[in-house]
Amino acid sequence: MTADAAAPKGRATSTAQGSGPAVQLEHVSKSFDGRKVLDDVTFEIPAARAFVLLGRSGTGKSVTLKHIIGLVQPDEGRVIVEGRDLTRLDRRALSDVRKHMGFLFQNAALFDSMTVGDNVAFPLRRHTDLPEQEVRERARQKLADVGLEREFDKMPADLSGGMKKRAGLARAMALDPSILLVDEPSAGLDPITASEIDDLLVQRKRGGATLVVVTHNIPSARAVGDELALLHEGRIVARGTVEDLDRSEDPLVQAFMRSEGGG
Amino acid sequence: MHEHPLVDRVGAAVLSVLEFVGALATFGGRAIVDAFRPPFEAREIVRHLYQFGLRSMPLILMSGFAIGVVLSMHTRATLARFGAEAMIPAGLAVALVRETGPLTTGLLVSGRVGAGIGAEIGAMRVTEQIDALEANAVDAFKFLAVTRVIACMIAMPLLTTMMNFAGIFGGYVAEAAVSGMSWQLYFERSFLYLAFSDLIPATLKTIVFGYLIAVVASYLGFTTSRGTEGVGEASTRSVVMASILIILSDVILVKIIFFFYPQVPA
Numbered sequence: 001m002t003a004d005a006a007a008p009k010g011r012a013t014s015t016a017q018g019s020g021p022a023v024q025l026e027h028v029s030k031s032f033d034g035r036k037v038l039d040d041v042t043f044e045i046p047a048a049r050a051f052v053l054l055g056r057s058g059t060g061k062s063v064t065l066k067h068i069i070g071l072v073q074p075d076e077g078r079v080i081v082e083g084r085d086l087t088r089l090d091r092r093a094l095s096d097v098r099k100h101m102g103f104l105f106q107n108a109a110l111f112d113s114m115t116v117g118d119n120v121a122f123p124l125r126r127h128t129d130l131p132e133q134e135v136r137e138r139a140r141q142k143l144a145d146v147g148l149e150r151e152f153d154k155m156p157a158d159l160s161g162g163m164k165k166r167a168g169l170a171r172a173m174a175l176d177p178s179i180l181l182v183d184e185p186s187a188g189l190d191p192i193t194a195s196e197i198d199d200l201l202v203q204r205k206r207g208g209a210t211l212v213v214v215t216h217n218i219p220s221a222r223a224v225g226d227e228l229a230l231l232h233e234g235r236i237v238a239r240g241t242v243e244d245l246d247r248s249e250d251p252l253v254q255a256f257m258r259s260e261g262g263g
Numbered sequence: 264m265h266e267h268p269l270v271d272r273v274g275a276a277v278l279s280v281l282e283f284v285g286a287l288a289t290f291g292g293r294a295i296v297d298a299f300r301p302p303f304e305a306r307e308i309v310r311h312l313y314q315f316g317l318r319s320m321p322l323i324l325m326s327g328f329a330i331g332v333v334l335s336m337h338t339r340a341t342l343a344r345f346g347a348e349a350m351i352p353a354g355l356a357v358a359l360v361r362e363t364g365p366l367t368t369g370l371l372v373s374g375r376v377g378a379g380i381g382a383e384i385g386a387m388r389v390t391e392q393i394d395a396l397e398a399n400a401v402d403a404f405k406f407l408a409v410t411r412v413i414a415c416m417i418a419m420p421l422l423t424t425m426m427n428f429a430g431i432f433g434g435y436v437a438e439a440a441v442s443g444m445s446w447q448l449y450f451e452r453s454f455l456y457l458a459f460s461d462l463i464p465a466t467l468k469t470i471v472f473g474y475l476i477a478v479v480a481s482y483l484g485f486t487t488s489r490g491t492e493g494v495g496e497a498s499t500r501s502v503v504m505a506s507i508l509i510i511l512s513d514v515i516l517v518k519i520i521f522f523f524y525p526q527v528p529a
Contacts, residue, residue: 008400071394091402098400109395112386123399171399 008127028077052225102177108168117152311414331433352452369472373505381501384484419473
Protein backbone atom coordinates (compact mmCIF):
# COMPACT_ATOMS: atom_id res chain seq x y z
CA MET A 1 0.00 0.00 0.00
CA THR A 2 1.33 3.45 -0.90
CA ALA A 3 2.00 6.03 1.78
CA ASP A 4 -0.44 8.38 0.05
CA ALA A 5 -3.36 6.00 0.50
CA ALA A 6 -2.60 5.60 4.17
CA ALA A 7 -2.23 9.33 4.75
CA PRO A 8 -5.39 11.11 5.85
CA LYS A 9 -7.10 12.88 2.98
CA GLY A 10 -6.75 16.63 3.06
CA ARG A 11 -3.52 16.80 5.01
CA ALA A 12 0.18 16.72 4.24
CA THR A 13 1.82 13.35 4.74
CA SER A 14 4.73 14.75 6.74
CA THR A 15 4.25 15.19 10.45
CA ALA A 16 6.91 17.76 11.12
CA GLN A 17 5.45 21.19 10.42
CA GLY A 18 8.48 23.45 10.38
CA SER A 19 10.75 24.20 13.27
CA GLY A 20 8.23 26.03 15.53
CA PRO A 21 6.50 24.52 18.51
CA ALA A 22 3.92 21.85 17.79
CA VAL A 23 1.48 23.29 20.31
CA GLN A 24 1.36 26.75 21.76
CA LEU A 25 -1.11 28.32 24.20
CA GLU A 26 -0.84 32.08 24.60
CA HIS A 27 -2.59 33.71 27.56
CA VAL A 28 -5.58 31.40 27.33
CA SER A 29 -8.45 32.06 29.69
CA LYS A 30 -11.76 30.26 29.84
CA SER A 31 -14.80 30.51 32.10
CA PHE A 32 -17.85 28.28 32.40
CA ASP A 33 -20.98 29.71 34.04
CA GLY A 34 -18.98 32.58 35.50
CA ARG A 35 -16.33 30.29 36.98
CA LYS A 36 -12.84 30.79 35.62
CA VAL A 37 -11.42 27.39 34.71
CA LEU A 38 -8.29 28.55 32.89
CA ASP A 39 -6.61 31.81 33.81
CA ASP A 40 -3.93 33.20 31.52
CA VAL A 41 -2.40 29.83 30.67
CA THR A 42 0.68 30.03 28.48
CA PHE A 43 3.00 27.25 27.36
CA GLU A 44 4.53 25.79 24.25
CA ILE A 45 5.48 22.24 23.38
CA PRO A 46 8.24 21.50 20.87
CA ALA A 47 7.57 18.78 18.31
CA ALA A 48 8.29 15.18 19.34
CA ARG A 49 8.29 16.03 23.02
CA ALA A 50 5.99 14.83 25.79
CA PHE A 51 4.31 17.46 27.90
CA VAL A 52 2.55 16.23 31.02
CA LEU A 53 -0.15 18.26 32.72
CA LEU A 54 -0.59 17.51 36.39
CA GLY A 55 -3.11 18.88 38.79
CA ARG A 56 -5.95 18.09 41.12
CA SER A 57 -9.35 17.19 39.76
CA GLY A 58 -11.28 20.12 38.34
CA THR A 59 -8.28 22.36 37.76
CA GLY A 60 -8.80 22.60 33.99
CA LYS A 61 -6.49 19.88 32.63
CA SER A 62 -9.08 18.25 30.37
CA VAL A 63 -10.34 21.67 29.29
CA THR A 64 -6.78 22.53 28.26
CA LEU A 65 -6.64 19.40 26.09
CA LYS A 66 -9.99 20.29 24.52
CA HIS A 67 -8.63 23.74 23.68
CA ILE A 68 -5.69 22.15 21.88
CA ILE A 69 -8.00 20.17 19.58
CA GLY A 70 -10.46 23.03 19.16
CA LEU A 71 -13.40 21.42 20.96
CA VAL A 72 -13.44 24.42 23.29
CA GLN A 73 -12.65 27.96 22.20
CA PRO A 74 -10.86 30.27 24.63
CA ASP A 75 -12.54 33.42 25.93
CA GLU A 76 -9.18 35.13 25.64
CA GLY A 77 -5.83 34.18 24.16
CA ARG A 78 -4.72 32.02 21.28
CA VAL A 79 -4.21 28.31 20.67
CA ILE A 80 -1.68 27.59 17.96
CA VAL A 81 -1.20 24.07 16.64
CA GLU A 82 1.54 23.39 14.12
CA GLY A 83 1.62 27.07 13.25
CA ARG A 84 -2.14 27.51 12.80
CA ASP A 85 -4.20 29.64 15.15
CA LEU A 86 -7.24 27.51 15.97
CA THR A 87 -9.23 30.52 17.13
CA ARG A 88 -9.21 31.89 13.58
CA LEU A 89 -9.93 28.74 11.61
CA ASP A 90 -13.22 27.93 9.96
CA ARG A 91 -14.82 24.53 10.39
CA ARG A 92 -13.14 22.91 7.38
CA ALA A 93 -9.67 24.18 8.25
CA LEU A 94 -10.13 23.08 11.86
CA SER A 95 -11.12 19.66 10.60
CA ASP A 96 -7.89 19.48 8.57
CA VAL A 97 -5.82 20.33 11.64
CA ARG A 98 -7.62 17.65 13.65
CA LYS A 99 -6.55 15.01 11.13
CA HIS A 100 -3.04 15.51 12.52
CA MET A 101 -4.22 14.81 16.03
CA GLY A 102 -5.39 11.90 18.12
CA PHE A 103 -7.42 12.34 21.29
CA LEU A 104 -7.94 9.85 24.09
CA PHE A 105 -10.90 11.01 26.16
CA GLN A 106 -11.04 10.60 29.90
CA ASN A 107 -13.87 8.06 29.58
CA ALA A 108 -12.61 6.73 26.23
CA ALA A 109 -15.81 7.94 24.46
CA LEU A 110 -15.99 4.87 22.23
CA PHE A 111 -18.90 4.93 19.78
CA ASP A 112 -21.23 2.47 21.45
CA SER A 113 -23.13 1.63 18.25
CA MET A 114 -19.95 0.19 16.68
CA THR A 115 -17.74 -2.76 17.53
CA VAL A 116 -14.35 -2.08 19.08
CA GLY A 117 -12.71 -2.86 15.74
CA ASP A 118 -14.99 -0.46 13.89
CA ASN A 119 -14.22 2.22 16.46
CA VAL A 120 -10.52 1.93 15.68
CA ALA A 121 -11.17 1.60 11.96
CA PHE A 122 -13.45 4.66 11.98
CA PRO A 123 -10.77 7.35 11.41
CA LEU A 124 -9.07 5.15 8.81
CA ARG A 125 -12.32 4.70 6.87
CA ARG A 126 -13.14 8.40 7.12
CA HIS A 127 -9.80 9.89 6.28
CA THR A 128 -7.76 7.50 4.17
CA ASP A 129 -8.11 5.79 0.82
CA LEU A 130 -7.04 2.42 2.19
CA PRO A 131 -8.96 -0.63 0.97
CA GLU A 132 -11.26 -2.22 3.54
CA GLN A 133 -8.99 -5.21 4.12
CA GLU A 134 -6.04 -2.95 4.88
CA VAL A 135 -8.21 -0.82 7.17
CA ARG A 136 -9.19 -3.88 9.17
CA GLU A 137 -5.59 -5.11 9.34
CA ARG A 138 -4.40 -1.76 10.61
CA ALA A 139 -7.21 -1.52 13.12
CA ARG A 140 -6.36 -5.01 14.34
CA GLN A 141 -2.69 -4.03 14.65
CA LYS A 142 -3.56 -0.90 16.65
CA LEU A 143 -5.67 -3.02 18.97
CA ALA A 144 -2.81 -5.52 19.28
CA ASP A 145 -0.54 -2.63 20.30
CA VAL A 146 -2.75 -2.06 23.34
CA GLY A 147 -3.30 -5.77 23.99
CA LEU A 148 -6.86 -5.94 22.71
CA GLU A 149 -6.53 -7.86 19.45
CA ARG A 150 -9.04 -10.46 20.66
CA GLU A 151 -11.69 -7.84 21.37
CA PHE A 152 -11.99 -6.68 17.74
CA ASP A 153 -15.57 -7.86 17.28
CA LYS A 154 -16.83 -7.02 20.76
CA MET A 155 -19.09 -4.08 21.52
CA PRO A 156 -17.73 -1.35 23.84
CA ALA A 157 -20.39 -2.24 26.42
CA ASP A 158 -18.73 -5.66 26.77
CA LEU A 159 -15.37 -4.19 27.79
CA SER A 160 -14.12 -3.23 31.24
CA GLY A 161 -13.26 0.40 31.96
CA GLY A 162 -9.55 -0.21 31.47
CA MET A 163 -10.11 -2.06 28.21
CA LYS A 164 -12.28 0.79 26.91
CA LYS A 165 -9.45 3.15 27.74
CA ARG A 166 -6.98 1.07 25.77
CA ALA A 167 -9.39 0.78 22.83
CA GLY A 168 -9.79 4.56 22.96
CA LEU A 169 -6.02 4.92 22.80
CA ALA A 170 -5.89 2.55 19.81
CA ARG A 171 -8.47 4.72 18.04
CA ALA A 172 -6.55 7.88 18.91
CA MET A 173 -3.42 6.37 17.35
CA ALA A 174 -5.16 4.93 14.29
CA LEU A 175 -3.96 7.62 11.89
CA ASP A 176 -0.49 7.79 13.47
CA PRO A 177 -1.12 11.42 14.42
CA SER A 178 1.70 13.89 14.80
CA ILE A 179 0.09 15.18 18.01
CA LEU A 180 -1.42 12.82 20.53
CA LEU A 181 -3.59 14.22 23.33
CA VAL A 182 -4.13 11.75 26.12
CA ASP A 183 -6.46 12.27 29.06
CA GLU A 184 -5.70 9.99 31.99
CA PRO A 185 -4.19 7.10 30.01
CA SER A 186 -3.57 4.92 33.05
CA ALA A 187 -6.82 5.54 34.92
CA GLY A 188 -8.48 2.25 35.73
CA LEU A 189 -5.53 0.16 34.56
CA ASP A 190 -3.49 -2.30 36.58
CA PRO A 191 0.17 -1.25 37.12
CA ILE A 192 1.53 -3.66 34.49
CA THR A 193 -0.88 -2.53 31.77
CA ALA A 194 -0.34 1.11 32.78
CA SER A 195 3.38 0.59 32.34
CA GLU A 196 2.80 -1.00 28.91
CA ILE A 197 0.70 2.00 27.89
CA ASP A 198 3.49 4.31 29.08
CA ASP A 199 5.96 2.35 26.91
CA LEU A 200 3.61 2.69 23.97
CA LEU A 201 3.40 6.46 24.47
CA VAL A 202 7.18 6.73 24.70
CA GLN A 203 7.44 4.73 21.46
CA ARG A 204 5.05 7.17 19.78
CA LYS A 205 7.19 10.05 20.98
CA ARG A 206 10.33 8.40 19.64
CA GLY A 207 8.48 7.96 16.37
CA GLY A 208 8.16 11.75 16.16
CA ALA A 209 4.77 12.38 17.76
CA THR A 210 4.19 15.23 20.18
CA LEU A 211 2.40 14.08 23.32
CA VAL A 212 0.24 16.08 25.68
CA VAL A 213 -0.66 13.86 28.59
CA VAL A 214 -3.01 14.65 31.46
CA THR A 215 -2.48 12.36 34.40
CA HIS A 216 -2.61 12.00 38.16
CA ASN A 217 -0.23 9.10 37.97
CA ILE A 218 3.20 10.39 38.96
CA PRO A 219 5.17 7.24 37.99
CA SER A 220 3.53 7.48 34.57
CA ALA A 221 4.36 11.19 34.33
CA ARG A 222 7.98 10.42 35.21
CA ALA A 223 8.16 7.66 32.61
CA VAL A 224 6.64 9.60 29.74
CA GLY A 225 7.15 13.31 30.34
CA ASP A 226 9.98 15.46 28.99
CA GLU A 227 8.36 18.43 30.63
CA LEU A 228 5.78 18.60 33.39
CA ALA A 229 3.42 21.41 34.35
CA LEU A 230 1.24 21.69 37.41
CA LEU A 231 -2.14 23.36 36.98
CA HIS A 232 -3.74 24.79 40.08
CA GLU A 233 -6.94 26.84 40.10
CA GLY A 234 -6.67 27.42 36.37
CA ARG A 235 -3.06 28.62 36.41
CA ILE A 236 0.22 26.90 35.74
CA VAL A 237 2.01 27.18 39.05
CA ALA A 238 5.07 25.08 38.23
CA ARG A 239 6.72 23.88 35.09
CA GLY A 240 9.93 22.06 34.23
CA THR A 241 11.56 18.69 33.84
CA VAL A 242 10.95 15.90 36.31
CA GLU A 243 14.18 16.89 38.06
CA ASP A 244 13.13 20.55 38.23
CA LEU A 245 9.85 19.66 39.86
CA ASP A 246 11.52 17.17 42.19
CA ARG A 247 13.73 20.00 43.43
CA SER A 248 10.85 22.46 43.84
CA GLU A 249 10.17 23.69 47.33
CA ASP A 250 6.56 24.58 46.57
CA PRO A 251 4.46 22.45 48.97
CA LEU A 252 1.86 21.69 46.29
CA VAL A 253 4.52 20.54 43.83
CA GLN A 254 6.19 18.50 46.53
CA ALA A 255 2.88 16.91 47.46
CA PHE A 256 2.33 15.88 43.86
CA MET A 257 5.83 14.71 43.06
CA ARG A 258 6.15 12.67 46.21
CA SER A 259 2.83 10.93 45.78
CA GLU A 260 2.95 7.57 44.09
CA GLY A 261 -0.77 7.59 43.41
CA GLY A 262 -1.88 5.72 40.37
CA GLY A 263 -4.64 6.82 38.11
CA MET B 264 -39.18 51.78 41.88
CA HIS B 265 -41.97 49.18 41.88
CA GLU B 266 -41.10 45.55 41.59
CA HIS B 267 -43.22 43.28 39.42
CA PRO B 268 -42.07 39.73 40.13
CA LEU B 269 -44.93 38.19 38.16
CA VAL B 270 -44.22 40.37 35.13
CA ASP B 271 -40.52 39.55 35.44
CA ARG B 272 -41.22 35.85 35.56
CA VAL B 273 -43.61 35.97 32.62
CA GLY B 274 -41.10 38.07 30.70
CA ALA B 275 -38.30 35.63 31.48
CA ALA B 276 -40.46 32.69 30.42
CA VAL B 277 -41.40 34.37 27.15
CA LEU B 278 -37.75 35.18 26.45
CA SER B 279 -36.78 31.63 27.26
CA VAL B 280 -39.41 30.25 24.85
CA LEU B 281 -38.32 32.68 22.12
CA GLU B 282 -34.69 31.72 22.67
CA PHE B 283 -35.60 28.04 22.37
CA VAL B 284 -37.66 28.60 19.22
CA GLY B 285 -34.84 30.65 17.70
CA ALA B 286 -32.23 28.02 18.50
CA LEU B 287 -34.46 25.23 17.17
CA ALA B 288 -35.17 27.16 13.97
CA THR B 289 -31.46 27.82 13.45
CA PHE B 290 -30.73 24.13 14.03
CA GLY B 291 -33.44 23.10 11.57
CA GLY B 292 -32.30 25.63 8.98
CA ARG B 293 -28.73 24.46 9.24
CA ALA B 294 -29.90 20.88 8.74
CA ILE B 295 -31.48 21.86 5.41
CA VAL B 296 -28.42 23.80 4.23
CA ASP B 297 -25.98 21.06 5.29
CA ALA B 298 -28.07 18.38 3.56
CA PHE B 299 -26.89 19.81 0.24
CA ARG B 300 -23.22 19.95 1.17
CA PRO B 301 -20.79 17.06 0.81
CA PRO B 302 -19.98 14.62 2.29
CA PHE B 303 -23.46 13.15 1.99
CA GLU B 304 -22.98 10.31 4.49
CA ALA B 305 -25.03 7.87 2.39
CA ARG B 306 -24.12 4.90 4.59
CA GLU B 307 -25.45 6.60 7.70
CA ILE B 308 -28.64 7.63 5.92
CA VAL B 309 -29.25 4.04 4.79
CA ARG B 310 -28.56 2.78 8.31
CA HIS B 311 -31.09 5.20 9.77
CA LEU B 312 -33.60 4.39 7.05
CA TYR B 313 -33.38 0.78 8.14
CA GLN B 314 -33.83 1.72 11.79
CA PHE B 315 -36.56 4.30 11.31
CA GLY B 316 -38.33 2.76 8.34
CA LEU B 317 -37.99 -0.97 8.27
CA ARG B 318 -38.03 -1.42 12.03
CA SER B 319 -41.11 0.80 12.37
CA MET B 320 -43.04 -1.30 9.88
CA PRO B 321 -44.57 -3.80 12.32
CA LEU B 322 -45.87 -0.98 14.52
CA ILE B 323 -47.24 0.93 11.54
CA LEU B 324 -48.86 -2.09 9.89
CA MET B 325 -50.48 -3.33 13.09
CA SER B 326 -51.70 0.14 14.04
CA GLY B 327 -52.97 0.79 10.52
CA PHE B 328 -54.87 -2.49 10.52
CA ALA B 329 -56.46 -1.77 13.91
CA ILE B 330 -57.39 1.77 12.89
CA GLY B 331 -58.95 0.43 9.70
CA VAL B 332 -61.07 -2.02 11.70
CA VAL B 333 -62.20 0.65 14.17
CA LEU B 334 -62.88 3.24 11.47
CA SER B 335 -64.91 0.69 9.54
CA MET B 336 -67.04 -0.04 12.59
CA HIS B 337 -67.63 3.67 13.24
CA THR B 338 -68.33 4.42 9.59
CA ARG B 339 -70.77 1.54 9.36
CA ALA B 340 -72.62 2.70 12.48
CA THR B 341 -73.02 6.18 10.95
CA LEU B 342 -73.73 5.31 7.32
CA ALA B 343 -76.14 2.49 8.19
CA ARG B 344 -78.55 5.14 9.49
CA PHE B 345 -78.80 6.52 5.96
CA GLY B 346 -78.75 3.17 4.22
CA ALA B 347 -75.39 4.06 2.68
CA GLU B 348 -73.35 1.03 3.73
CA ALA B 349 -72.00 0.79 0.18
CA MET B 350 -70.08 3.99 0.84
CA ILE B 351 -68.15 2.51 3.75
CA PRO B 352 -65.00 1.57 1.76
CA ALA B 353 -64.81 4.96 0.05
CA GLY B 354 -65.49 6.92 3.24
CA LEU B 355 -62.92 4.95 5.14
CA ALA B 356 -60.30 5.27 2.41
CA VAL B 357 -60.75 9.03 2.08
CA ALA B 358 -60.59 9.53 5.84
CA LEU B 359 -57.50 7.36 6.10
CA VAL B 360 -55.58 8.73 3.16
CA ARG B 361 -56.34 12.39 3.72
CA GLU B 362 -55.83 12.68 7.43
CA THR B 363 -55.94 9.69 9.73
CA GLY B 364 -53.08 7.82 8.06
CA PRO B 365 -50.59 10.69 7.82
CA LEU B 366 -51.35 12.11 11.27
CA THR B 367 -51.34 8.75 13.05
CA THR B 368 -48.11 7.74 11.33
CA GLY B 369 -46.56 11.04 12.37
CA LEU B 370 -47.55 10.58 15.99
CA LEU B 371 -46.46 6.95 16.09
CA VAL B 372 -43.11 7.72 14.51
CA SER B 373 -42.57 10.65 16.84
CA GLY B 374 -43.04 8.19 19.70
CA ARG B 375 -40.85 5.42 18.39
CA VAL B 376 -38.23 7.26 16.38
CA GLY B 377 -38.26 10.68 18.06
CA ALA B 378 -37.70 9.18 21.48
CA GLY B 379 -34.90 7.02 20.08
CA ILE B 380 -33.12 9.91 18.38
CA GLY B 381 -33.39 12.12 21.47
CA ALA B 382 -32.06 9.39 23.75
CA GLU B 383 -29.30 8.19 21.41
CA ILE B 384 -27.86 11.60 20.59
CA GLY B 385 -28.37 12.72 24.19
CA ALA B 386 -26.39 9.72 25.43
CA MET B 387 -23.67 10.48 22.90
CA ARG B 388 -23.52 14.04 24.19
CA VAL B 389 -23.12 13.12 27.85
CA THR B 390 -20.57 10.36 27.13
CA GLU B 391 -18.47 12.71 24.95
CA GLN B 392 -19.06 10.63 21.81
CA ILE B 393 -20.10 13.78 19.96
CA ASP B 394 -16.83 15.42 21.00
CA ALA B 395 -15.04 12.24 19.89
CA LEU B 396 -16.59 12.57 16.42
CA GLU B 397 -15.41 16.17 16.20
CA ALA B 398 -11.97 15.19 17.48
CA ASN B 399 -11.87 12.62 14.66
CA ALA B 400 -12.39 15.47 12.18
CA VAL B 401 -16.01 14.50 11.52
CA ASP B 402 -18.79 17.07 11.41
CA ALA B 403 -20.94 15.66 14.22
CA PHE B 404 -23.95 17.79 13.29
CA LYS B 405 -23.93 16.46 9.78
CA PHE B 406 -23.10 12.89 10.77
CA LEU B 407 -25.71 12.64 13.51
CA ALA B 408 -28.45 15.19 12.85
CA VAL B 409 -28.57 15.75 9.09
CA THR B 410 -28.48 12.03 8.28
CA ARG B 411 -31.37 11.39 10.68
CA VAL B 412 -33.38 14.29 9.29
CA ILE B 413 -32.98 13.02 5.73
CA ALA B 414 -33.77 9.42 6.70
CA CYS B 415 -36.85 10.49 8.63
CA MET B 416 -38.06 12.62 5.71
CA ILE B 417 -37.69 9.68 3.33
CA ALA B 418 -39.21 7.12 5.71
CA MET B 419 -42.35 9.06 6.63
CA PRO B 420 -44.20 9.00 3.27
CA LEU B 421 -43.33 5.33 2.82
CA LEU B 422 -44.61 4.45 6.28
CA THR B 423 -47.73 6.54 5.70
CA THR B 424 -48.47 4.65 2.51
CA MET B 425 -48.11 1.39 4.40
CA MET B 426 -50.36 2.69 7.15
CA ASN B 427 -52.99 3.63 4.56
CA PHE B 428 -52.97 0.22 2.92
CA ALA B 429 -52.98 -1.59 6.24
CA GLY B 430 -55.94 0.56 7.28
CA ILE B 431 -57.85 -0.19 4.09
CA PHE B 432 -57.14 -3.89 4.57
CA GLY B 433 -58.29 -3.68 8.21
CA GLY B 434 -61.46 -1.97 7.02
CA TYR B 435 -62.01 -4.77 4.53
CA VAL B 436 -61.57 -7.47 7.17
CA ALA B 437 -64.12 -5.75 9.43
CA GLU B 438 -66.53 -5.23 6.56
CA ALA B 439 -66.11 -8.77 5.27
CA ALA B 440 -66.86 -10.13 8.72
CA VAL B 441 -70.14 -8.19 8.87
CA SER B 442 -71.41 -8.14 5.29
CA GLY B 443 -69.27 -10.74 3.52
CA MET B 444 -68.11 -8.18 0.94
CA SER B 445 -65.45 -9.47 -1.42
CA TRP B 446 -61.92 -8.02 -1.46
CA GLN B 447 -62.22 -7.03 -5.12
CA LEU B 448 -65.45 -5.09 -4.58
CA TYR B 449 -64.16 -3.48 -1.40
CA PHE B 450 -60.94 -2.43 -3.12
CA GLU B 451 -62.81 -0.97 -6.12
CA ARG B 452 -65.18 0.99 -3.89
CA SER B 453 -62.31 2.21 -1.73
CA PHE B 454 -60.71 3.98 -4.66
CA LEU B 455 -63.95 5.14 -6.24
CA TYR B 456 -63.81 8.61 -4.72
CA LEU B 457 -60.12 8.77 -4.08
CA ALA B 458 -58.18 11.14 -6.35
CA PHE B 459 -54.45 11.76 -6.61
CA SER B 460 -55.15 15.16 -5.11
CA ASP B 461 -56.26 13.31 -1.98
CA LEU B 462 -53.32 10.94 -1.90
CA ILE B 463 -50.25 12.89 -3.02
CA PRO B 464 -50.40 16.12 -0.95
CA ALA B 465 -51.53 14.28 2.17
CA THR B 466 -48.72 11.75 1.85
CA LEU B 467 -46.11 14.33 0.97
CA LYS B 468 -46.98 16.49 3.96
CA THR B 469 -45.56 13.72 6.12
CA ILE B 470 -42.13 14.73 4.80
CA VAL B 471 -42.61 17.84 6.93
CA PHE B 472 -43.62 15.65 9.87
CA GLY B 473 -40.44 13.61 9.40
CA TYR B 474 -38.36 16.78 9.30
CA LEU B 475 -39.99 18.10 12.48
CA ILE B 476 -39.54 14.82 14.37
CA ALA B 477 -35.86 14.47 13.50
CA VAL B 478 -34.98 18.15 13.98
CA VAL B 479 -36.67 18.44 17.38
CA ALA B 480 -35.27 15.15 18.67
CA SER B 481 -31.76 15.83 17.32
CA TYR B 482 -31.76 19.34 18.78
CA LEU B 483 -32.84 18.12 22.20
CA GLY B 484 -30.25 15.34 22.01
CA PHE B 485 -27.47 17.74 21.05
CA THR B 486 -28.35 20.13 23.88
CA THR B 487 -28.62 17.42 26.53
CA SER B 488 -26.90 18.05 29.83
CA ARG B 489 -27.16 16.62 33.36
CA GLY B 490 -26.14 13.04 32.59
CA THR B 491 -28.60 10.17 32.35
CA GLU B 492 -31.42 12.28 33.78
CA GLY B 493 -30.91 14.70 30.91
CA VAL B 494 -30.98 11.83 28.41
CA GLY B 495 -34.35 10.66 29.71
CA GLU B 496 -35.65 14.20 29.60
CA ALA B 497 -34.43 14.69 26.03
CA SER B 498 -36.21 11.51 25.00
CA THR B 499 -39.51 12.46 26.64
CA ARG B 500 -39.42 16.06 25.45
CA SER B 501 -38.66 14.90 21.92
CA VAL B 502 -41.89 12.93 21.80
CA VAL B 503 -44.01 15.64 23.41
CA MET B 504 -42.64 18.50 21.33
CA ALA B 505 -42.59 16.59 18.05
CA SER B 506 -46.20 15.48 18.61
CA ILE B 507 -47.36 19.03 19.32
CA LEU B 508 -45.49 20.38 16.31
CA ILE B 509 -46.93 17.67 14.07
CA ILE B 510 -50.48 18.51 15.10
CA LEU B 511 -49.93 22.26 14.77
CA SER B 512 -48.15 21.97 11.45
CA ASP B 513 -50.92 19.69 10.20
CA VAL B 514 -53.41 22.53 10.55
CA ILE B 515 -51.21 24.78 8.42
CA LEU B 516 -50.43 22.07 5.88
CA VAL B 517 -54.08 21.13 5.41
CA LYS B 518 -54.86 24.79 4.82
CA ILE B 519 -52.06 24.97 2.23
CA ILE B 520 -53.30 21.79 0.54
CA PHE B 521 -56.79 23.23 0.31
CA PHE B 522 -55.32 26.39 -1.15
CA PHE B 523 -53.52 24.52 -3.93
CA TYR B 524 -56.28 21.92 -4.47
CA PRO B 525 -59.49 23.92 -4.08
CA GLN B 526 -61.43 21.18 -5.83
CA VAL B 527 -60.94 19.11 -2.72
CA PRO B 528 -64.07 19.74 -0.65
CA ALA B 529 -63.34 21.16 2.79
